[in-house]
Amino acid sequence: MKLLDIAEVAKQAGVPASTLRYYEEKGLIASVGRRGLRRLFDSGVLERLALIALGRASGFSLDEIARMFTREGAVCIDRQALKAKADELDRTIRKLSAMRDGLRHAAACPAPSHMECPTFRRLLSAAAAGAIGPD
Incomplete structure (x- = not known):
């Protein structure tokens, strides 16, 4: 040893x-x-x-x-703990992917203002409802 x-x-x-x-x-x-x-x-x-x-x-x-x-x-x-963590990571990935896609759209959106963009408004609503953002 x-x-x-x-x-x-x-x-x-x-x-x-x-x-x-x-x-x-x-x-x-x-x-x-x-x-x-x-x-x-x-x-x-x-x-x-x-x-x-x-x-x-x-x-x-x-x-x-x-x-x-x-x-x-x-x-x-514990294999169950590994599965639970993998499921948690899947949820985080989906949440972050939706945020990324919304930000990319907002950056390139042709609407005169972000507040006039339906996609950005949906992103705002999701944030207000707690569906996106810090845990």
Whole structure:
């Protein structure tokens, strides 16, 4: 088992040491000892950090990601959680696509003013109803 100090892990994983310390505090990773003041990690931590990065990129919270690991550190990903996240991403994509299309239309609309454009008016109505915009 190869041991890496926190600086090596940070460099190889592409995350700051502060993030590693935070992940350790949250129970997502665990150091196996110290060399002086530096934390030491098993090289397997790099794969775990890759899984955490994938989860974050997919929109999972750190608490949701933490539930993807057993107490012993094994990966145990709930397939239903993956499906639910994929469904959530589909809704977000549809919402953002509609917003993009509306903005493109508004940018090129031949109407004398945006307020005279039926498409822009529908976009305004959708925003007022909460169908588009920040969650």
